[in-house]
Amino acid sequence: MLIYDKLYIGGRWIDPAKKDLLEVRSPHDRSLVGQAAEATTPDVDLAVATAREAFDHGPWPRLAPAERQKIITRFNGLYAERAEEIADLITAENGSARWFTGWTAAALPQQTDAYLRAAADLPWEEELPRTEDATGRILVRREPVGVVAAVIPWNAPHQSALVKIVPALLAGCTVVLKTSPENALSTLLLGELLTAAGVPEGVVSILPADRATSEYLISHPGIDKIAFTGSTGAGRTIASIAGRQLKRVSLELGGKSAAIALEDADLEAMAEGLKFLSLANNGESCVAHTRILVHRTRYDEAVAGLKNLVESLTVGDPTDPNTFIGPMVRADQQERVRSYIETGIREGARLVTGGPEVPAGLEGGHYVTPTLFADVDNSMVIAQEEIFGPVLVVIPFDDDDHAVRIANDSPYGLGGGVWTADEARAMDIARRIRTGTFSVNGAPPSLDAPFGGFKNSGIGREFGTTGLTQYIEYKTITL
Template identity: 55%
Template sequence: MLQHDRLFIGGDWVTPAGTATIDVISPHTEETVGRVPDGTPADMDRAVAAARQAFDEGPWPRMTMAERADVVGRLAGLYAARQAEMAELITMEMGSPITFSQLAQAPQPLGMLQYFAELGRTFAVEDERPGLFGPVTVRREPVGVVAAVVPWNVPQFVIMTKLAPALVAGCTVVVKPAPETPLDSYLLAEMIKEAGVPDGVVNIVAAGREAGEHLVSHPGVDKVAFTGSTAAGRRIAAICGEQLKRCSLELGGKSAAIILDDCDLGAAMGFLSIASLMNNGQACVAQTRILASRSRYDEVVQAVADMVSGQVVGDPADPATGIGPMVAKRQQDRVEGYIRVGIDEGAKPVVGGLDRPRDRGWYVAPTVFAGVSNDMRIAREEIFGPVLSVIPYDDEADAVRIANDSDYGLSGTVWTGDTERGMDVARRVRTGTYGVNIMNTMEPSAPFGGFKASGIGRELGPEGMSAYLEYKSIARLG
């Protein structure tokens, strides 16, 4: 069992203010696999103070962006050497299949570090524009101390969407990992220290809701970057609004995969097995509404059912596994609750249902519902598990209407034999990311975020860097 008894604050491993601990439970074995301190509001005060001092008095914001980019590049080199270790750690603590951890949980954070290190070497900190009375210099300066509050499903990925651009921009950061997945952040802290990031620039305190809200509300924090549920996002937005504090919110999704009549179903299902079921269905971008024309509806239902039935459900550490357990017992109960809701609403489970595939571990049966209308709860609410709904549409315009008939707007896909037709559909669906015959896997160089209740702001790309910068205009005569 991995045990840590310190917190990473001010560039050092410090004794926590309290004595409470967080037990990390394997969702596969239901056994304790790790233990870390449970951060308190006093620990958050100490972390913010360290970040505040590092920003107000330390060298980090005063270095050139290229110099900071070089430090982040060193961190990327250390991260590359420990990718396999990171992937195994995340699989152990939250049940992500090891193949997905090796494909995404560890490599994508590395890709973000590499991208922002490179961007920082060429990003324009100042530019000059003509003004009414003389030239105007537009300057970009770091926003200040950032609170990065991250979820458990893709912990390193979400940390890096915030940490990598914030560091290159010149901010200092307090990271609050979710209590379900604190172990990977300790490995990251080791690499941050080894990379030579100055003391106090990055502080990491795993904690629950009370300490998290204390961090978000802290007057020493200039910006909150949050990824998680829409309900929590609303609360954070309210706090930041009261304090006129900057915030960016990446929230939930209920994305639609539109299967057009000219689609090659065999090819599409190969991609949708990842797009719809990645990370055991615990992904905000998962394509959980499958939209099929009435003329091919039964064919699509069968293809989706065959795709889901072909997934191996089991030990996430086994490379043969396609779907592992839910992260926690409460998540297992939540997903099974939605399966009951779907049955009660009149939808038909053609695969899966309420029979658990394993006696031990927080597993649910991957489930495909047919006979779903878009007004059902299983089609409107984010389930966050391996539950798919196949919804019929009349024509292409109706498919776009159904895709847009959602409180969310995070992701989506269209599957067609005509790429230009797919691009036309993509332009009409109101989501922040989209894919034509492929899943948009959140490219580091392109902005990621959502419309409507899926969030506010964008991460990744130059737009993601701008989220950690304040713009200053300096006019002068002569």
């Protein structure tokens, strides 16, 4: 059993104000994975004060950008060395299947590499070209935004943490990372790597804490910017607080992405692609393609193929390499997903496979049966709201314009895709869908390209140069 009985505050391991340790239990069988310190408001005060001192008077913001890049490069190497251990721990904590956590832990150094490339190429200080009417010289500096509160969810803890910590540190910011109690062990482990990499004291704190403590952190007057990943409802609260205090804010929120199958789509390839685009990480993914829009001429064929896909998924112990779908992270999340399935049945959608029953033999964990609905109207609750579990809905359409209208008829705008042999039609549809990301025939995203959403899916972008600049302020100096 792993125990972290101290909090990582400003690069030091410090006794928490709250003496009782929180328990991290497996969502598979409720066995005890470990215990960890839990932050409360006095710990937040200390972490923010430490970060404020380090930013206002410490060396980190004043280092040459190349020096910060060297330290993050060391961190990245240390992370890669422990990727397998990290994957095992996250699987034990939140029930993500081991194939998924292994893939993620191996891929995250590439995400950090993309930020390192962006930092190396960014002109941190540059003189603008002189114009004919110029009366002086103009110097533009890119400076760190300040003390960052990074608040992340439980579903992909290290991806969500590093997509914020790394660019913030490269920009010269100091960071207070607030993590979910479910991931207290794996996120505190990041403190070991940051210290070993040479991140100076004061620069990073890691605080597992509940929602009330999160709100205290983001409201703290010592915070300059909030970087949040999580639900749209929580994002609205954070945006409201940030607006009152004029804090900088970036929000990566929910989604209800549509995958569009045109009449010439390769349905077999689409089903294989949607296995990962729609159902990876137990369906607990904001960018999952959970609305499947299919041309009427291929509708029955597509539903049959998706039924075969959903029924082929192995559900069970997430540590088993043969498992594709593990448990939901908590009992309330399990009940939430099951209630949506019951809602779909009441709304009159056709239950093709699955249902609200817990899979046989897995009653001791937070399991949900992967479920497919057909004959869904886009106005139904199961087509409009983010379920955050292994539930897909299939909706028919008549032509390209109809598909675009359905896809855009959503409060969200995070991702989506189209499946077709006609690239020109694919590009026409891609340009008309109001989402931050969009794939053609399941093409993978680039870690150098911006990631984020339109509408209720968020504000700001992550990844690459665009993600790095979310942690930068611009200063113009005239000479």
